[in-house]
Amino acid sequence: MNYVSAENLSKSYGVKSLFKNISFNINEGDKIAIVAKNGSGKSTLLKIILGKEIADSGEVSINKDVQVVLFDQEIEFDSQLTVEEFMMTLDSAPIQALKNYHKSLISQDAEDMELAIAEMEAQKAWDLENEMKQILSQLKITDLEAKMGTLSGGQIKRVALAKLLTETRAEHRHVLLIMDEPTNHLDVEMVEWLENYLSKAKITLLLVTHDRYFLDSVCDTIWEMEDQNLYVHNGSYATYLENKMIREDHLNATIDKANNLYRKELEWMRRQPKARTTKSKSRIDAFYETEKVAKTDTRKQALELDFEMKRLGKKILELKNINKSFGEKILLKDFSYSFQRGEKVGIVGKNGAGKSTLLNIIQGFEPKDSGEIETGETIKFGYFSQKGLNYNEEERVIDFIREISENFPMANGRTISASQFLRLFLFDDQTQYSPISKLSGGEKRRLHLMKVLYENPNFLIFDEPTNDLDLPTLTVLENFLLNFQGCVIIVSHDRYFMDRIVDHVLAFEDEGKIRDFVGNFSEYREKIRETRIENQERQAQAKTDEPQTKSENPATSNQKPATKKLSFKEQRELESIEKEMPKLEERRADILEKLNNESDYEKISKLSEELQTVSDELGEKEMRWLELQEMQS
Template sequence: MNYVAAENLTKSYGIKTLFKNISFNINEGDKIAIVAKNGSGKSTLLKILMGKEIADSGDVVINKDIQVVLFDQEIDFESDLTIEEFMMTLDSAPILALKKYHHALLSGDPDEMETALAEMEIHKAWDLENEMSQILSQLKITDLTAKMGMLSGGQIKRVALAKLLTETRAEHRHTLLIMDEPTNHLDVEMVEWLESYLNKAKITLLLVTHDRYFLDAVCGIIWEMEDQNLYFHNGSYATYLENKMIREDNMNSTIDKAQNLYRKELEWMRRQPKARTTKSKSRQDDFYETEKIAKTDTRKESLELDFEMKRLGNKILELKDISKSYGDKLLLKDFSYSFQRGEKVGIVGKNGAGKSTLLNIIQGFEPKDSGEIETGETIKFGYFSQKGLKYKEEERVIDFIKDISENFPLANGRTISASQFLRLFLFDDQTQYSPISKLSGGEKRRLHLMYILYQNPNFLIFDEPTNDLDLPTLTVLENFLLNFQGSLIIVSHDRYFMDRIVDHILAFEGEGKIKDFIGNFSEYRENKKLEDGNKKSEDVSKKQEVGVEKTEVSKKTEALPASNSALPTKKKLSFKEQRELETIEKEIPEFEAKRTTILEQLNNETDYEKIAKLSAELESLSEKLENHEMRWLELQE
């Protein structure tokens, strides 16, 4: 089934043409990723498909039997709405049926309830609320009474994602899901869950992402937007790179031939009299076409990485027993680490675990509660934060960089100009002389990165550098960092980026605990999964052993010889301890029965507030049960 057919689409902004005469089809079941550098028109193309932008020319035909749903980087919401109210603003039939059902529950009107129940059956809405709850839970959204206006940017993004996924499940018709950078602000567990969800869901997907592992896991088709054209690749990200290289090699061969012809034709053109014949006019037209090909510049300047960096001394950066808390929340506890010359360290952990706090403490932006920091005298930090770039509205890109220096120093006394350095990071001449205010969000992010690197630091600190950066820029950045001779700290959820750059992980695991792991990010993840699996097995074994011991311990005690001198003398329980043991033995089965009841209620419950209440009760009860079992063992021993 064909979902979308587009023919000869063209879109320009002023003198800048984003794409010209591109055509494509989207069919049912396609899962497509769009790859392009920022400013090439990815987001604009998505908005044209949504009807939010109009192409300058060309046609788009969308099948009337499908719905098109967009997950955008810009999210509209009313600040006063709670998360639950925001989720229920969907206007799909199953959601409307749910609303009527809840209203009927509150009103108690039997006629209204009868109508509501009928609509719930018609629109198959019974499972929707439970599925919505599961999606919210996976995205770590627990307090549904929180106001949208009080959430962080990352939380808003996750709530919007939950709403979109619910919408695609609520509609029982064909859906084209369009997603623009869905993995931004998601931690690794959430990204892996989303990969699994999109693979299982029977949807058609058009995706813009910089996460190459996510791209490979979800998509089988890649669209490449470059030089106003659209190229199609079937297969993985690696296949796309191979195809792109072959195409560029072929283009270079064509250009070489055109340049040879161009030189000959140029001589002929110069010899021609002003009044040309019809035959010479035809040859003249061919000449201009040949000239266009001959002057095509496909050269990809490679960064000369033998740059002159300020010398690093013997002492780089040493942290000794650093602790930091916010109220009752412990982020760092007696953390010590000595950074070495040329070391590339990745910092990972859940949102809010304290990663950014550590970066701020290192640079003196936040005070530590205790501990010492020793920084080498020659250290020059370069900090790429999640905060936006500060600039004057009409300031041009080239002037912004030149304010630091006209030239960037290389080894052996050589330099490259500010303009050359900008070109290395994919800013063409036209963009360099444009006002910064006219850049796309991704281009501003790229300029911010340039601003940091151009100051020639010898200790780089990157906090989520890959968010909103396009894949071509990420490739350039990775090549830069692989050859960077200074020290490097990266906080990132981008698994591919981390695997390629770092070989040492500091993992924030909560409660101030930081694990020091030698290896890349994927190796750390595999190690953690193995440890978690072993711990889970140990916990299950302990609980099984407790159950066996409770039933067998009295028999074993009676069977022991009274005068066995090889066994330690068992201390007799005090009257108080004996009463405590009797109480615990009575309460343990009661707790277990209550726990089973709560689990059954949770499996059947669909009300958000009740689910939250039952979950809290289950957590409290499980803790009591575990404490009772441990105390029972102590008293038995």
């Protein structure tokens, strides 16, 4: 089934053309990722599909049976609503059926109840409430009575995500889910859960993300937006890179041939008299076409960063017994660490664990409760924070950089001007002389990164650097950091970025404890999984050994207990739930059949209450079954 078709779409803002005459199709089951530099038109294309913007030319057709749903970075909500009330604001027929059913239970009106039950059947909404609670539980949202205004930014994003995924769950509905940077501000555990969910779900998806592990796991098609065109690549991110390289090599070969022909034809053009024949005019037209190809500029402005870093002294940074709490919440407890020259440290942990607080304490932005910090005299911090730029909206980009310095020192002893440095960061002359307020969100992040590096630090601190940076910029930033001789601290949920850069992990755990792990991020995660499995097996072995010790049966004393990922009690619980769930489903189906054939008000009321009880019990069993399955996997 075709969901969306676009023919010859074009869009420009003033003299800047984003894309020209692009065409595409989105079919049921497609999982597509869009890859492009910031400012290439990704967000604009999404807005056109959503109907929030109009293309200059071309046409977008959306199947009348398809609902287009957006998971945006900016989430709108009423702060006074509870989590459950926010979830019930979904604008869908199944949710409306569920609302009407609850109203009929309260009003006890037989006619309303009969209509509500029929609507629940038609919309297949009986399982919707349980599914909603299951998704919330899996996203670690358990207090459904909490006010939205009391939640953290990460919790709000998870609740909004649960609401959206609930909306796409109804099997009889056709939904195109559009997600703009869905992993921003989610911790690693939630990113992995979402990745697993989307990769397995029967869903149609259009995605913008900088997370390459997430992209490869979820999507099977990549749309590349470049030079006003749209290129379609079937396969992984590596396949896209390979195809892109082949295309550019082919273009360069075409330009070389055009250059050779251009030189010959230019000679002919210079010899021609002013009076032209029809035949020569045709050749002249061909000459100008050849000239256009020959003069195509394929040089990509590369973010090549190689600057003269300020020298590091013997003492760099030493933390001794640092403590920090907010009320009863302990963030840091007797934390000590000594940074070495060239060390690249990754900091990980759940949202709210204290990662950003540690960065602020290191730089003196926030006081510690106790402990000592010794910072080397030569240390100059460069801080790339989540908060972004502080700027005057009307200030020009070039002036913003010139306020720091007119020139930038390079490693080879020469200097480059502020304007030349801006070009390295893909800011063309027109953009340089535009107000900062005119930049896109991604371009502002790129300017922020440039400002940090332009100040020439020798100790870089990055707090979620990958948010809103495009993949080309990220790739070059990674290459730069790999060769950076100073120290680097990175707080990030981007697993690919962390794996490429860090060689040491500081992991925030409960009660202010920080685990010190030598290795990259994936190695740390694997070690955590192994430790968890070992603990489960140790618990299972202890349970199995206990009766053997009492019986002291020599025939079995030398046998090793069977390896289990669940404890004995949990395994029995899982087996019990698997037997009970089919019985509850059968009972629920029997109640529904009786409801459909019943006309007596009192019996309908009793059956409805019984149905609610059975559905709740089934939902609880399903959630516990999912928890046990996750522990076992």
